[in-house]
Structures are given as structure tokens and as C-alpha cells.
Amino acid sequence: MSGIDASLPVAMFDSGVGGLTVLHECLVSLPQEDFVYLGDTACFPYGSRDPAQLRERIAAIAGLLLDRGAKLLVIACNTATAVAEDVVREVAAGHGVEVVPVVAPQAEIAAAITVNHQVGVLATPNTVASGAYRRALEARGRGLDVIEVGAPRLAPFIQDGSLFDEETMEMARSYCAPLREAEVDTLILGCTHYPLVAPMLQRILGRDVRLVSGGHAVAAAVQRTLDGAALSRSSSAGEGSYDFLCTGEAAAFREVGTRFLQMPLGEVERVTLGAGV
Numbered sequence: 131m132s133g134i135d136a137s138l139p140v141a142m143f144d145s146g147v148g149g150l151t152v153l154h155e156c157l158v159s160l161p162q163e164d165f166v167y168l169g170d171t172a173c174f175p176y177g178s179r180d181p182a183q184l185r186e187r188i189a190a191i192a193g194l195l196l197d198r199g200a201k202l203l204v205i206a207c208n209t210a211t212a213v214a215e216d217v218v219r220e221v222a223a224g225h226g227v228e229v230v231p232v233v234a235p236q237a238e239i240a241a242a243i244t245v246n247h248q249v250g251v252l253a254t255p256n257t258v259a260s261g262a263y264r265r266a267l268e269a270r271g272r273g274l275d276v277i278e279v280g281a282p283r284l285a286p287f288i289q290d291g292s293l294f295d296e297e298t299m300e301m302a303r304s305y306c307a308p309l310r311e312a313e314v315d316t317l318i319l320g321c322t323h324y325p326l327v328a329p330m331l332q333r334i335l336g337r338d339v340r341l342v343s344g345g346h347a348v349a350a351a352v353q354r355t356l357d358g359a360a361l362s363r364s365s366s367a368g369e370g371s372y373d374f375l376c377t378g379e380a381a382a383f384r385e386v387g388t389r390f391l392q393m394p395l396g397e398v399e400r401v402t403l404g405a406g407v
Contacts, residue, residue, distance in 0.1 A: 139164035141200035146174035148322035149206030150390035155345030171378030176209040177254025188214040212260035235347035237266035244316040250309040253320025255280040
């Protein structure tokens with residue numbers, strides 16, 4: 131039995147609004163829980179930033195959320211998981227709190243459902259360079275061929291809410307070309323922004339390619355972790371709350387975030403991290 135108060139919220143963070151696709155699945159799967167979400171929009175995108183600087187910043191974000199009180203910390207960002215999961219776990223351990231990352235749960239599902247053992251990963255350059263998905267998939271012991279593609283322009287395009295046009299399709303086709311050539315039957319959407327363009331990717335890759343997003347995988351992992359630590363709130367507790375923090379402009383976060391969450395955001399609190407991060 132954990133010494134943590136089960137009435138505390140589940141905290142999660144992302145480089146921007148992409149992690150709201152993960153939060154959405156958690157709100158649907160765990161409606162009785164309270165959640166607090168921080169979007170580091172002042173530093174978006176993480177995908178091509180210096181990993182050493184990111185590790186320092188992500189440690190500060192984890193500390194901020196845990197100091198406010200949380201019973202579980204979710205890294206709802208693939209790049210943050212890839213470059214700084216160890217740092218987040220170290221910070222969380224000081225608070226006696228467990229961490230749920232986004233990479234391992236997706237790899238577990240992808241390894242289980244692939245038939246031809248050809249698994250694709252579409253992600254940011256930093257996530258691909260880290261090798262996090264390749265290691266997680268190889269650890270499943272199924273002899274998988276892993277095809278990783280870095281997509282530097284895709285997450286900023288989605289966050290900006292840019293229009294879908296023929297140029298957008300050409301960009302997506304260029305990223306998908308190596309995946310089609312490798313005949314992957316399973317594709318990990320290795321960035322929390324990507325579920326918003328899943329229909330476009332599915333059209334390019336074909337309907338038989340299964341897409342594995344972070345939301346479903348993480349929601350299931352959150353449920354298992356809370357149950358295992360006896361920290362789940364009773365389903366009779368009623369509907370939980372969800373609150374939002376961001377490091378950038380609050381109004382902009384609320385406007386774009388509503389599109390990602392597919393639910394009202396309400397008030398968004400702007401926060402600042404310590405000097406140097």
C-alpha cells in the first residue's frame with residue numbers, strides 16, 4: 131500500500147498540445163480521476179532541440195508538477211521520454227511517485243500485433259536518434275525489423291493547425307515512402323501530435339497497416355499502475371476534474387488545445403520555470 135494520497139491528481143506533461151491526445155484517452159478510460167496537464171509551449175518543438183538542455187528543462191517541469199502534488203507522473207511526450215525518461219524517474223523517485231512513459235506501452239502493443247515482423251516508427255529526429263523505440267521493440271524478443279523515419283516538419287505543421295493541401299500530402303508521402311518500401315504492417319505514431327493526421331497516414335500506407343498511437347497504450351498503463359499501487363479512485367467517486375498549465379501564451383494554448391483534446395479546456399494557468407531552464 132502506497133503512502134501517497136489516492137485523491138491527488140495524475141500529472142502529465144508534453145512539449146505542447148500533442149499530449150492532449152493522450153490525456154483525451156485517459157479522461158475517457160479513467161473518468162473518475164483528476165488530471166493536471168502541463169504544455170511546455172514556450173519551448174515547442176522538442177524534436178530538434180539540444181538533448182542536454184531538454185533534460186535540464188524536463189527535470190524542472192517534473193519537479194514543478196510533483197511539488198504541486200501528484201500521485202503519478204505521465205510523460206505524454208515521445209521526445210521527452212526518449213531523451214529524459216531516466217531524469218524524470220530520478221526526480222519522481224524523490225517524491226515516491228511512479229512514472230508512466232509513452233514509448234514502452236506503444237512498443238509492447240506493436241510487437242504483439244505485427245504479423246510480418248516489420249514495424250515502422252514515425253517520430254521526431256530526437257526520438258529517432260535516441261534509439262528508444264528500437265530498444266523497446268528489440269526488448270520484446272520477437273526478432274522484429276524496425277524501420278525508423280524522422281519527420282521534422284510534421285509536428286510543427288499539426289500544432290500550427292496548417293491547412294491540408296497537396297503540399298501537405300507530398301510531405302506525408304515522402305515520410306511514408308521508406309515505410310511502404312519496407313512493407314511494414316504496423317506503424318508506431320511516435321509523436322503525440324500524429325494521431326490528428328492518422329487518416330492521412332492511413333490513406334497513404336493502406337488500410338491493412340495498423341497504427342499504434344500513444345493514447346490507448348498509455349491510458350491502459352496508467353490504469354495498471356494505479357491499480358497496482360492501490361491508488362485508483364473508486365468509480366463511484368463521480369467525474370474527476372482536469373486542469374491545465376502552460377509555459378507559453380495561455381490563450382493560444384487554450385485555442386489550439388481544444389482541437390486536440392476535443393473537450394473544453396476552461397482556464398489555463400501560465401507558469402514559469404526556474405532561471406536557466
